[in-house]
Structures are given as C-alpha cells and as structure tokens.
Amino acid sequence: MSSSSLSPTFADLGVAVEITEALAERGITRTFAIQELTLPLALQGTDIIGQARTGMGKTLGFGVPLLDRVFDSADVAEIDGTPRALVVVPTRELAIQVGEDLTQAAKKLPLRLVTIYGGRPYEEQINALESGIDVVVGTPGRLLDLYQRGCLVLEHVAVLVLDEADEMLDLGFLPDIESILEALTHPHQTMLFSATMPGPIVNLARSFLTKPVHIRAEEPDAAATHTTTEQVIFQAHRMDKEAVLARIMQCRGRGRCIVFTRTKRSAQLVAEGLATRGFRVGAVHGNMGQPARERSLEAFREATIDILVATDVAARGIDIDDVTHVINYQTPEDPMTYVHRIGRTGRAGHSGTAITLVGYDELNKWSAINSELDLNMPEPPQWFSNSPELFAALNIPEGAQDRIAAPRRVFGGRSPADRSHSPARRSSSRSRSRRRTRR
CATH class of the missing domain: 3.40.50.300 (P-loop containing nucleotide triphosphate hydrolases)
Structure with missing residues (x-):
C-alpha cells in the first residue's frame, strides 16, 4: 500500500x-x-x-x-x-x-x-x-x-x-x-x-x-452490516441446537466468540450446556448482579474464557476488536438487533463470521430481517449437527465431537452437576413425572 x-x-x-x-x-x-x-x-x-x-x-x-x-x-x-x-x-x-x-x-x-x-x-x-x-x-x-x-x-x-x-x-x-x-x-x-x-x-x-x-463515515446506501463479516444462516431444530453449537465451537480459526440468546434463562442454559461439553464459557444476562457481569466481561477480555453467552443487554457493551465469531442461537427480534449483535465481530478492519440458527418457528422473524437488510437469504437451508454442509460452510474438522473435554464450571457460575437442578430442568422433570403418573 x-x-x-x-x-x-x-x-x-x-x-x-x-x-x-x-x-x-x-x-x-x-x-x-x-x-x-x-x-x-x-x-x-x-x-x-x-x-x-x-x-x-x-x-x-x-x-x-x-x-x-x-x-x-x-x-x-x-x-x-x-x-x-x-x-x-x-x-x-x-x-x-x-x-x-x-x-x-x-x-x-x-x-x-x-x-x-x-x-x-x-x-x-x-x-x-x-x-x-x-x-x-x-x-x-x-x-x-x-x-x-x-x-x-x-x-x-x-x-x-x-x-x-x-x-x-x-x-x-x-x-x-x-x-x-x-x-x-x-x-x-x-x-x-x-x-x-x-x-x-x-x-x-x-x-x-x-x-x-x-x-x-460511509456512503448513504452502504449495507447495514460490515463487509468484513461473513454471514452464515441456516435452519436448526430446537433439540439439535446445542449439538450444532458444540460443533461450531470447534471450527478452524475460532478465537473469542459471543453467543446471543433471546432470554436470560436461555443464556444460562446454553452456557451450562457448553461448560458441560468442556468449553471455557461465561455468561452475561439480567439475572446476574452487576459485579458478576463485570467479572465475566473482564474474563472474556483477558481470554480467561473464550466464549461469552449473552442476552442483548451486552450487545452494545462489548468493544473487543478480535471477536472472530458471533452466533445468534435464537433469531433476533428485529433487523436492528441483528445488526447490533453481529457488529461485535468484523470490527476495526478484522474479519469475522456471524452465524444465525433459525428455529423452524422463527422463519417469520428471519423473513423480516432478511427483507429489511436485503440479505438475499429468504429460505435458509436446513442443517443438522451431522450435516456435511455445516462442516464445510464453517470449516469444522471432520472429527469434531459433541464434547471436547471434561465438564467445567460456567465462569463465576454453577458447577456442571448443578445443571440438572436448574429451575427450567426441574420443571421439565416434574412435567415428565406427572405424565408418567397419569399413565
């Protein structure tokens, strides 16, 4: 130059x-x-x-x-x-x-x-x-x-x-x-x-x-998203999303990664699921006290953890240039939320990858985002955790497994053994127990 x-x-x-x-x-x-x-x-x-x-x-x-x-x-x-x-x-x-x-x-x-x-x-x-x-x-x-x-x-x-x-x-x-x-x-x-x-x-x-x-700082008709960010969008079954996420985390070239969820409960469960599979992960969501949120963000900045699961409360608060991947675990509510989320990668001249997992019940939301931002992806393909297309699109090694190491604790959170006792899972267990009783 x-x-x-x-x-x-x-x-x-x-x-x-x-x-x-x-x-x-x-x-x-x-x-x-x-x-x-x-x-x-x-x-x-x-x-x-x-x-x-x-x-x-x-x-x-x-x-x-x-x-x-x-x-x-x-x-x-x-x-x-x-x-x-x-x-x-x-x-x-x-x-x-x-x-x-x-x-x-x-x-x-x-x-x-x-x-x-x-x-x-x-x-x-x-x-x-x-x-x-x-x-x-x-x-x-x-x-x-x-x-x-x-x-x-x-x-x-x-x-x-x-x-x-x-x-x-x-x-x-x-x-x-x-x-x-x-x-x-x-x-x-x-x-x-x-x-x-x-x-x-x-x-x-x-x-x-x-x-x-x-x-x-750009032309009036410039795209809303960074040209340095590759966008990968596909449909994923709700029951297969955790396994899909585990494979994505093993893709070649992944550094710091932010996973966005729509709710506080989802953020906690996704973080616990990744920790159970051996990943170094922390969470930031509204049910956490401010000191705990600050500790998670600091651990992410210092690379003590390399995955952060967050709700949109953190979407504009994470200003780290070398986030390589952003993952929408659930489809954002609207186009601007999508833009702000994926804006966490591809920053300051770096390249990045933004991945969106569209649930089968989220196609209407995705359609609105696609139309507003002119992304030319009206009907994303359906991929599963074992789909060759997933592995090829994200450069995932052929031998990627469901887990990479012994279970860990979510940074600053509960141990993996506590996951089965979380409120959402206790509720699910009680529901199954009631169904068995009725039988």
Missing part, C-alpha cells in the same frame, strides 16, 4: 502528543474513517452529528478530541475538580468500555475520570465526584439522579457526548437525556453519535445542537 493511501495518524491531525503516545502504546496510530472526519472539527469545538455503524471507531472519534480539549483548549476553563466533559451512553456495559478506552487514552494526562451507572453503590460514586473529577462517563438514569441530588455539577461542562443515541431512544431514556441537556444552559460543545437517525433523535439534535455538522 502506498503512503498516500494510508489514513492520517492522530499526530497528523494535531492531537496532543500525550494522547498520541498513549494510543501508540496500544498499537493505535492511524485513524479510521469516522475519526479522520470527526477530529479536525471536534478539536475546534464544532457541534457534530456522527453517524456510523458499531465497530467503526466512534469511541476514539469523540474521546480523543474530548480529552484533548479538556486538557489544553483555550476555550475550556482550567480543570478545578468539577466535570469539564460528560459522556452519556445507554448501557452499563458500554459505560465501562468507554470509560476504560478513555482512561487508557488519557494515561499520560493529568485528568481524573469516573464511570457512573446503576447497580453500583451511590456512596462510591458520590465520593469520587466529591474528590474531584474532570471527565464523567455514565448512563442517563444514574447521571440524572446524581445531578438532581446536587452531587453531579454540570455548570462547567464544556464538552457533552451522546453516544448510541438511537439505543437510548429504544431503551426509553429520551426524557432523561432531555433533562440533562436542559441543565446545560451555558455554551458548550455537543457531539451526538448514532448508528441510525430516527425522527426523535433528529428533533433532539435540532433542539439542542448549534449548527451541527453531520458526518457519515
């Missing part, structure tokens, strides 16, 4: 040396499209609407100029322990990830950062704010709560970021967002990032942004 075809570096775009050095230590020097387009304007304090799909580098697109301006911009007041920047995100998992990314980028800066979200004690967050904080990352409900209690000072915020605005709309956070925006009555820069631009988000931008520049 010629030097002229390379994207500019962060240093080329005028980012502070302290930030570029911290990024370089993580192997990050050149910008992605959304960063290249956003940085020159954001560093000047321009209001921005950034539109790009998940996995395209939005976090550093707003995070780098935010840190640069708080650190050394003539129009941002000197830091004094009250927040100069506020980043609002829809989920706890995404708050944690964005907080970690900004902390790493700010490693060489004299800035203090805190991440605030529900499910954690108020005291630790209030104490952090009282001790002096320059950058706050958080979820809408807890941020608004702390502001209304008088613990979060917003009067000196110079840079406001709304990340994944469409997801905040979907989760019902729009009133909280508007309350936060109404609290910022002084001049400030606002950057709004969203994968899609539904009407309420457009209205929000018109009401609260000042002459924003709308930046798209």
Whole structure:
C-alpha cells in the first residue's frame, strides 16, 4: 500500500502528543474513517452529528478530541475538580468500555475520570465526584439522579457526548437525556453519535445542537452490516441446537466468540450446556448482579474464557476488536438487533463470521430481517449437527465431537452437576413425572 493511501495518524491531525503516545502504546496510530472526519472539527469545538455503524471507531472519534480539549483548549476553563466533559451512553456495559478506552487514552494526562451507572453503590460514586473529577462517563438514569441530588455539577461542562443515541431512544431514556441537556444552559460543545437517525433523535439534535455538522463515515446506501463479516444462516431444530453449537465451537480459526440468546434463562442454559461439553464459557444476562457481569466481561477480555453467552443487554457493551465469531442461537427480534449483535465481530478492519440458527418457528422473524437488510437469504437451508454442509460452510474438522473435554464450571457460575437442578430442568422433570403418573 502506498503512503498516500494510508489514513492520517492522530499526530497528523494535531492531537496532543500525550494522547498520541498513549494510543501508540496500544498499537493505535492511524485513524479510521469516522475519526479522520470527526477530529479536525471536534478539536475546534464544532457541534457534530456522527453517524456510523458499531465497530467503526466512534469511541476514539469523540474521546480523543474530548480529552484533548479538556486538557489544553483555550476555550475550556482550567480543570478545578468539577466535570469539564460528560459522556452519556445507554448501557452499563458500554459505560465501562468507554470509560476504560478513555482512561487508557488519557494515561499520560493529568485528568481524573469516573464511570457512573446503576447497580453500583451511590456512596462510591458520590465520593469520587466529591474528590474531584474532570471527565464523567455514565448512563442517563444514574447521571440524572446524581445531578438532581446536587452531587453531579454540570455548570462547567464544556464538552457533552451522546453516544448510541438511537439505543437510548429504544431503551426509553429520551426524557432523561432531555433533562440533562436542559441543565446545560451555558455554551458548550455537543457531539451526538448514532448508528441510525430516527425522527426523535433528529428533533433532539435540532433542539439542542448549534449548527451541527453531520458526518457519515460511509456512503448513504452502504449495507447495514460490515463487509468484513461473513454471514452464515441456516435452519436448526430446537433439540439439535446445542449439538450444532458444540460443533461450531470447534471450527478452524475460532478465537473469542459471543453467543446471543433471546432470554436470560436461555443464556444460562446454553452456557451450562457448553461448560458441560468442556468449553471455557461465561455468561452475561439480567439475572446476574452487576459485579458478576463485570467479572465475566473482564474474563472474556483477558481470554480467561473464550466464549461469552449473552442476552442483548451486552450487545452494545462489548468493544473487543478480535471477536472472530458471533452466533445468534435464537433469531433476533428485529433487523436492528441483528445488526447490533453481529457488529461485535468484523470490527476495526478484522474479519469475522456471524452465524444465525433459525428455529423452524422463527422463519417469520428471519423473513423480516432478511427483507429489511436485503440479505438475499429468504429460505435458509436446513442443517443438522451431522450435516456435511455445516462442516464445510464453517470449516469444522471432520472429527469434531459433541464434547471436547471434561465438564467445567460456567465462569463465576454453577458447577456442571448443578445443571440438572436448574429451575427450567426441574420443571421439565416434574412435567415428565406427572405424565408418567397419569399413565
């Protein structure tokens, strides 16, 4: 590749040396499209609407100029322990990830950062704010709560970021967002990032942004999914899905893998099924306490486990570039959920594989996804765990078995021996017992 075809570096775009050095230590020097387009304007304090799909580098697109301006911009007041920047995100998992990314980028800066979200004690967050904080990352409900209690000072915020605005709309956070925006009555820069631009988000931008520049990191008619992601879709029988999943986990080239399920119960049962077959697996779902969810995500990031079974609560919170496979164990509810799920792979220039197991009773859901996203797969083939087509399509070794090792424990969860005593299986056992009694 010629030097002229390379994207500019962060240093080329005028980012502070302290930030570029911290990024370089993580192997990050050149910008992605959304960063290249956003940085020159954001560093000047321009209001921005950034539109790009998940996995395209939005976090550093707003995070780098935010840190640069708080650190050394003539129009941002000197830091004094009250927040100069506020980043609002829809989920706890995404708050944690964005907080970690900004902390790493700010490693060489004299800035203090805190991440605030529900499910954690108020005291630790209030104490952090009282001790002096320059950058706050958080979820809408807890941020608004702390502001209304008088613990979060917003009067000196110079840079406001709304990340994944469409997801905040979907989760019902729009009133909280508007309350936060109404609290910022002084001049400030606002950057709004969203994968899609539904009407309420457009209205929000018109009401609260000042002459924003709308930046798209792709062509208007670009596909909703990454071109670096291979999509494999097939029909699978409900009773055969666990065996299919076990074979997929043995495909050549598999690294970190995320399995998405529709319900909390399914997530737990699928994780237990994989652990019983000897795989290193953890789970993230709504029945787990926040500390347990954080431990599972950290174990996944550190490769203590290489499979994570998750409900959609984690779909936008896992920002790891080298996830090789995403599996929809159950068909997503709608096209955008499909896009967000499979956006966990094929990120930041990496290739990935997204696999969807369509149950026989899920064909209507799949038809809607296929039509909306123009995937040209209206009637997926029917494959079973022993189908040669499955093995060929996913490069599964011919000798792949139903299990690979002795049973393990789900990371942070129950031992395999406890699986037969889970509520769902106890219920199933009682049903069989009642049927035998009636006979």
